[in-house]
C-alpha cells in the first residue's frame with residue numbers, strides 16, 4: 065500500500081467530505097457486489113445501494129460506477145440509479161447524463177473483434193466449464209468454478225491462441241476471468257476523464273481488482289484510494305469486503321451532508 069496522507073481512514077474521509085466538488089467513483093463487481101456465477105445476476109448489496117443513494121442526494125457530489133463490464137451490462141446489474149455516471153469496458157464506454165460515447169471502431173477494428181470472437185470460441189469449446197462474454201471491443205473468457213489447474217490451462221490456451229492470431233490486443237487478468245480487448249484504455253483514463261467532466265476537487269476511488277490499480281494510480285494528493293480485499297495495491301487504505309465499502313460510503317454521505325452542501 066502507498067503511504068496515506070492521514071493516519072486513519074476516518075480522518076481521510078472527514079477531509080474528503082469538506083472538498084468543494086466531490087467525485088465518488090466506484091468499481092462494481094467485488095467492490096459493491098459480491099461475486100456470483102452469472103454476471104447477469106450480480107447486484108450491489110443493499111447497504112451499498114443505500115449509501116450510493118444518499119451520496120447522490122448531496123449537492124456538489126457526483127457518483128460514478130467504473131467497471132470492466134460493458135456499459136449495458138453495468139446499467140442492468142447496477143440498476144443505474146438516477147444521476148449516476150456509468151463507465152463501462154474499463155474506460156472505453158461512457159454513459160453520462162443519458163448520452164453514450166465510445167471510441168469509434170474502424171472496419172479494421174471490427175474485423176479484429178470478429179477474429180478474436182472466433183479464436184476465443186474455439187478455446188472455450190476446448191475447455192469445458194468456460195464461457196465467453198461479449199463486449200463492444202472485446203471479450204472476457206470466464207473460468208469461475210473451475211479447478212485451478214483447468215483455469216490455468218484455459219487462460220494459457222487463450223493467451224496463446226490470441227498471440228498466434230497476431231491480433232495485438234490488450235490482455236487483462238481479473239478474478240476468474242481473462243479479458244481481451246482491441247482497445248487499451250484503462251480505468252485511470254476513465255478517472256481522469258471523470259475528474260475533468262465533473263470539475264471534481266477531490267476523488268474517492270474504490271476497487272478490488274488488478275484493473276482498479278490503474279484507477280488508484282491516477283489519483284493524487286487530496287484524493288482517497290480504497291482497496292477492497294486482499295492483494296498488492298498502490299491504494300492508501302484497505303477494507304475487507306463490499307459491506308465495509310458500503311460502511312465507508314455511508315460515513316462519507318453523512319459527513320458530506322453535514323457540511324451543509
Ligand SMILES: O=P(O)(O)OC[C@H]1O[C@H](O[C@H]2O[C@H](CO)[C@@H](O)[C@H](O)[C@H]2O)[C@H](O)[C@@H](O)[C@@H]1O
Nearest residue numbers: 092093099100101103131132133208239240241
Ligand atoms: O470492473 P468490475 O466492475 O469489477 O468488473 C469486472 C468484471 O466483472 C464481471 O466478472 C466478475 O463478476 C462476475 C459476477 O460476480 C463473476 O462471475 C466473474 O467471475 C468476475 O470476474 C464481468 O462479467 C466482467 O465482464 C467484468 O470485466
